[in-house]
Amino acid sequence: MRTPLTSLAGLDLLSSAVIVLDADGSIIYANAAAESLLDSSFKSLTHQKLADLFLNGEELLAVFQQAVEHQFADKRQDLALERAGREPLQVHSIVTALDNPDTPVLIELRENVQQLKLDREERMLDQSKANKELIRNLAHEIKNPLGGIRGAAQLLEMELPERQLKELREYTQVIIKEADRLQTLVDRLLAPHRLPHIVGDVNIHEVCERVLRLIFAEFPHGLNIKRDYDLSIPEFRGDKEQLIQVVLNIAHNAAQALVDRIRQGDAELTFKTRVLRQITLAKVRYRLALDLHIIDNGPGIPSEIRNRIFYPLVSGRDGGNGLGLTLAQTFVQQHMGVIECESRPGLTDFRILIPLP
Structure with a gap:
């Protein structure tokens, strides 16, 4: 049975998770959204230390200590709260210092998975565009001298005196084979931009x-x-x-x-x-x-x-x-x-x- 603090009962109407801690960092109130976010009932959350709910709870513990010491009025940050056997909880946290020695800290947690996903996708797209431009420029810069190096090695092999051909052909062949290997690599770099998109x-x-x-x-x-x-x-x-x-x-x-x-x-x-x-x-x-x-x-x-x-x-x-x-x-x-x-x-x-x- 939920028995919230009377003065905080209205927080149950909020969509973001709200948790109130006592001076020891233990949970004394969690609204319905917090129960849902943490996948735990109010009864099981009560009197647990918030930091103990997560593998990297020391991050929250450090901010809690700062709030208790009134180093700030409120502090906002994005956190990835790690849980045993489950995916990390991506949240935007707002830690507020209260003027009450019995309930000195209020923490609001808002899931920001979608925003993080959008930001990550945008970074990946920007990175991919930069990669494509870099690859195209680099591949074309490499391609032309490669042809010259290979051709020069072939000409050198043809010009070698007979008595030196057997001895030095090994080195010209190394040049030619390595040029061919690099040419294959360049072709693979350029392949996605050359091949038609067959739908x-x-x-x-x-x-x-x-x-x-x-x-x-x-x-x-x-x-x-x-x-x-x-x-x-x-x-x-x-x-x-x-x-x-x-x-x-x-x-x-x-x-x-x-x-x-x-x-x-x-x-x-x-x-x-x-x-x-x-x-x-x-x-x-x-x-x-x-x-x-x-x-x-x-x-x-x-x-x-x-x-x-x-x-x-x-x-x-x-x-x-x-x-x-x-x-x-x-x-x-x-x-x-x-x-x-x-x-x-x-x-x-x-x-x-x-x-x-």
């Missing part, structure tokens, strides 16, 4: 099954594939070959990250499809969208590159060229969609969102 009807599950056959062929043992499909997803207009490449790039990266678990026999790769309704992608509202997840139980993306995985030439794997995710992002954006990624040890989830008719 047709796309069944996303046909795309997934095509990719799974390729993954099975390369990793026939020790990799458990899980399908969690929503077969009601309609066909949509798109470039099937581009989308196959998108899914293949992500799934192949996942399979390669699972090599240790594949040897142990407990590697899992999950393909999950759903339909989302009334979703905003890149500031445009859509009635329906495809929600495709490619999930693995590998070691996760290294923290030092986690925020840069879509940058060109960034790779967490020895021998990787760092272009797979860059191309995937470009192709998805050409379908008016976005790619998101969450990763931690034991779970990496790439999420592809594309508008549906």
Whole structure:
């Protein structure tokens, strides 16, 4: 039975979560929105210390101490409050110091997931545009001298005296082969901007099954594939070959990250499809969208590159060229969609969102 402080009962009408703490930092009041946000009843929240509800509660504890000491009247900040076994709670917090020794601090928490999502998408789009311009300029700057270097090496080989040809041809061939390797890399950088966008009807599950056959062929043992499909997803207009490449790039990266678990026999790769309704992608509202997840139980993306995985030439794997995710992002954006990624040890989830008719 809820027994709120009489003077605070009106806060139950607010849509944002409101929590009142005593001098020890324990909860003595939480409105209905706070119960919903924290997924706990008023009874279970009462007399718990707010900082103990979260793995990184020391951030809130530090602000609480400042409020008790009247270092500010109110303080606003965005927080990602971590919870055991659940996604972090993204909130905008307002901590207010009250002139009451029994209830010295009031905290208001407002979910800002949508705003954070929009900001993240906007940054990704800006980053992608900058990447494309950089790639185009860099590739063209490299392409012309490469042709000259290769041609000069061929001419040099032709001009070598017979007695030196056998001895020095090894070096001219190194130049030619390395020039060819760089030319291939440049062609891959320019490929998304050269290839035509061939539009047709796309069944996303046909795309997934095509990719799974390729993954099975390369990793026939020790990799458990899980399908969690929503077969009601309609066909949509798109470039099937581009989308196959998108899914293949992500799934192949996942399979390669699972090599240790594949040897142990407990590697899992999950393909999950759903339909989302009334979703905003890149500031445009859509009635329906495809929600495709490619999930693995590998070691996760290294923290030092986690925020840069879509940058060109960034790779967490020895021998990787760092272009797979860059191309995937470009192709998805050409379908008016976005790619998101969450990763931690034991779970990496790439999420592809594309508008549906």
